[in-house]
Amino acid sequence: MNKIRVGFAGAGRIADVHFPGYVKNRDAVLHAVCDTDEGTALRRKKEWGVEKHFTRYEEMLSDPAIDAVEILTPTMLHEEMAVQALRAGKHVAVQKPMANSLESADRIIRAAETAGKVLKVSDNYVFYPPIVAAKRMIADGWIGTPTNLRIKLISGAGGWTVPPSSWEWRVREGQEGRGLQTFDHGHHLWAAAWFLMGTAERVTAWIDSLDGVVDSPAVIMWKYRDTAAYGMCEYCHEPDLAIPSRYYANDEWIEITGTKGIIVVNRCTGNIKKCPAISYFDGKWKDISVRDDDWAEGFKGSTRNFIGAILGREAPSLSAREGREILKFSLAVQKSNRLRREVYIEELDARFPGLYARRMISKDIRSRICRKGILERLGFGSGDSRYAVQAGGLVLGLPERYDPGAVEGWETAFGIRLLADGGQPERRYSLIIKDGKAVVTEGAIPANPVCVMAAPAGTWGAILLKKKKVQMAFIQGKLKIEGKAEEALKLLPSFKF
DSSP, X not given: OOOEEEEEEOOSTTHHHHGGGXXXXXXXXXXXXXXXXXXXXXXXXHHHTOSEEESOHHHHHTOTTXXXXXXXXXXXGHHHHHHHHHHTTOXXXXXXSOOSSHHHHHHHHHHHHHHTOOEEEEOGGXXXXXXXXXXXXXXXXXXXXXXXXXXXXXXXXXXSOOOHHHHHHHHHHHHTTOOIIXXXXXXXXXXXXXXXXXXXXXXXXXXXXXXXXXXXXXXXXEEETTSSOEEEEEEEEEEEEEOOOSSSSEEEEEEEEESSOEEEEOOSSSOOSOSOSEEEESSSEEEEOOSSOOTTHHHXXXXXXXXXXHTXXXXXXXXXXXXXXXXXXXXXXXXXXXXXXXXXXXXXXXXXXXXXXXXXXXXXXXXXXXXXXXXXXXXXXXXXXGXXXXXXXXXXXHHHHOOTTTSTTOOEEEEEEEESBTTBOOEEEEEEEETTEEEEEXXXXXXXXXXXXXXXXXXXXXXXXXXXXXXXXXXTXXXXXXXXXXXXXXXXXXXXX
């Protein structure tokens, strides 16, 4: 089978990490390179051993030998160049961000749909092996349910040489309100946050500058959609701090916390941390090595995905729609900083954004008011009262949950009081532990209990259903313990509260 022949539009600094994906690639070959500077185009042609070079993009697109184009140019050129390539019948991989506005992104997407060609937004972070490994660990349940994601970015001095022209257009973008850190490079971080934990609902951003050019320091926080999970990203730019890096003079690490553990991706672009790529905590820290943990490996993975999508083997990632979602988040970050308020991501697609935001804020306030539950609104007590009707049966079922091996040789007696709650009357129970067995009797507290535990019936129900932690009920003052509290602590491992 003939190989997919690809042309590069743009041969600047970033092309250095896109080219290796075509070295010894059995399915594709870099066929041509185009750059407005002929010296650069010729140098790249010789350096990479490609067949053709061009200085005019239209000429490269007219070459029937070329099947696909990677657009590696400044963001403001993406729409025109992507639409041209799609209309010329070429598949397109466009460097992130795909455009500077949602309207521009939509025009690119419509052109791809009309042409029936693959359109992919290139972002190496969703293919960076340590981030891919962290995603797999989350999916496999290593940290339980993810609740928080934190990204730290530090930039400074060092790294590879970047031509001034590569910074000029980014500075212009920043002057137009799209920061070179939080918008341009930010796309990588927002893509990683989306890849690891899903779609954001709303975002708040504080973006400052120490030199009037770099949009740092900055702090961005967001809430994930349909879950009580949150994310945060911190930016620090320290121009006098040498960053060990083979690439750009910055580094990032990502921490994902879940109900059962923590995953830390220790580096991305640079090598500030001298340790294995991933650290994992589940009570003890463990180091996890990842094969091919060099930052540039993500570009190779992105190239393989592009070619695989052209050949029909897999879906493009980022797909055009996914790229648009990341762009929308990036624009929401900038809008939040500009307006000094929380921004709902979907308001950027709303016909009347301000009205949409006010409606969502009102909806959120109403949901908080109603969150206490119908029983509370009817006057039956706290939000836990919904579990009151189940509490008695759950207490009687405690012997089935007893693990005699948790506290060997334990013999004791407890009193349990279910205080009136949720329409249920007060009830009393005896819990006797002896000879490796637990026995619960309803009706009275034992004669000489080691301690008596009292809580509203709904609180007991929530605890035994694992809707509430014993510790939290105690801190809230809902669980009272009379007697030897240290004996009550043994209940936690014995009954797996």
